[in-house]
Amino acid sequence: MYKALVRPILFLFDPEKVHYFTFSLIRNLSKFPGVKSLFKSLYVIEDKGLERELFGLTFKNPVGLAAGFDKNAVLYNELANFGFGFIEIGTVTPIAQEGNPKKRLFRLKDDKGIINRMGFNNEGLQAAISQLKKNKGQLIIGGNIGKNTQTRPENYTKDYLECFNALHPYVDYFVLNVSCPNVGSHAKLNDKDYLLELISTVQKANNSFEKQKPILLKIAPDLNDIQLDEIVELIAETNLDGVIASNTSIDRTGLKATDARLTEIGNGGLSGQPIKSKSTKVIKYLADKSHKAFPIIGVGGIHTAEDALEKLEAGADLVQVYTGFIYEGPSLIKKINKALLK
Numbered sequence: 563m564y565k566a567l568v569r570p571i572l573f574l575f576d577p578e579k580v581h582y583f584t585f586s587l588i589r590n591l592s593k594f595p596g597v598k599s600l601f602k603s604l605y606v607i608e609d610k611g612l613e614r615e616l617f618g619l620t621f622k623n624p625v626g627l628a629a630g631f632d633k634n635a636v637l638y639n640e641l642a643n644f645g646f647g648f649i650e651i652g653t654v655t656p657i658a659q660e661g662n663p664k665k666r667l668f669r670l671k672d673d674k675g676i677i678n679r680m681g682f683n684n685e686g687l688q689a690a691i692s693q694l695k696k697n698k699g700q701l702i703i704g705g706n707i708g709k710n711t712q713t714r715p716e717n718y719t720k721d722y723l724e725c726f727n728a729l730h731p732y733v734d735y736f737v738l739n740v741s742c743p744n745v746g747s748h749a750k751l752n753d754k755d756y757l758l759e760l761i762s763t764v765q766k767a768n769n770s771f772e773k774q775k776p777i778l779l780k781i782a783p784d785l786n787d788i789q790l791d792e793i794v795e796l797i798a799e800t801n802l803d804g805v806i807a808s809n810t811s812i813d814r815t816g817l818k819a820t821d822a823r824l825t826e827i828g829n830g831g832l833s834g835q836p837i838k839s840k841s842t843k844v845i846k847y848l849a850d851k852s853h854k855a856f857p858i859i860g861v862g863g864i865h866t867a868e869d870a871l872e873k874l875e876a877g878a879d880l881v882q883v884y885t886g887f888i889y890e891g892p893s894l895i896k897k898i899n900k901a902l903l904k
């Protein structure tokens with residue numbers, strides 16, 4: 563029904579407008595008596611066989627919603643009814659920011675992809691906290707954190723730390739997002755020495771809390787082998803809890819979209835089917851090189867149950883979806899979970 567009826571209508575309109583429209587639709591529909599239970603009965607599979615224990619947390623199932631969909635933590639309670647095992651909110655920055663000028667979100671229909679240069683548009687830390695206070699505790703919530711675009715390089719760590727400390731009571735795990743291609747200043751966030759400093763500062767803060775929260779690093783799919791080796795070393799040196807592979811890509815190789823269309827769209831991070839193999843390769847490289855020394859959340863181009871299984875076979879412990887959720891609809895989560903039970 564989604565692909566035959568809902569998607570063709572939604573895809574007639576501007577992608578960002580559709581995003582907000584779908585948000586309010588889900589939120590408003592969920593207020594009607596019986597609708598939440600209807601969604602649950604359609605999409606949720608409860609089965610002990612799907613549970614996963616990872617970094618001290620019990621996930622109801624290994625399929626999560628990737629960061630960027632519920633940036634301001636406004637819809638996670640409702641999204642829980644679509645069968646996810648966990649939801650990652652953010653990227654949250656200390657201060658609210660508008661992100662890049664519109665238009666900044668584009669569909670590549672023939673490629674089943676999206677290019678975005680949203681640029682961390684979000685309502686800021688305090689807005690996210692007030693939403694997270696409404697957590698009904700149905701699911702594991704990840705807090706994906708970043709720096710404000712205007713922040714000077716010497717203050718990057720301060721931004722991450724501010725988000726980390728303030729969100730600590732409200733999320734179950736953290737993600738240091740150092741791989742968004744749309745917020746500039748990436749030289750520093752790709753530098754191993756800087757990452758060592760960032761991670762150890764955040765870990766120190768973590769140790770000052772009574773209960774420590776797992777911390778993961780989200781990386782780009784465009785890293786070369788040398789950079790990936792550095793990530794493996796970094797995780798070993800810092801004992802970080804895991805890696806999310808991957809964020810969106812700046813590579814445009816092999817797309818069906820014409821050069822003219824790509825030029826018209828301009829810069830941005832590519833997601834969806836075109837980055838599937840790239841991110842799976844990164845997962846496999848990290849898992850092999852580290853002898854599976856740390857947990858990996860696999861994300862990038864999961865549009866079918868087989869895609870998810872491929873990521874898990876490559877070395878991922880959990881998976882996340884974003885673009886696949888838009889193209890394939892909410893039944894994708896159930897399909898993956900069903901395949902896992904088989």
Ligand SMILES: Cc1cc2nc3c(=O)[nH]c(=O)nc-3n(C[C@H](O)[C@H](O)[C@H](O)COP(=O)(O)O)c2cc1C
Binds near residue numbers: 678706832
């Ligand atoms: C519109 C859009 C916004 C995104 N925003 C964020 C973000 O704020 N933080 C983040 O870590 N990843 C963000 N992502 C990346 C996704 O979380 C995911 O890593 C990436 O899209 C690859 O997965 P996919 O192919 O299933 O979409 C965004 C992706 C899209 C399409």
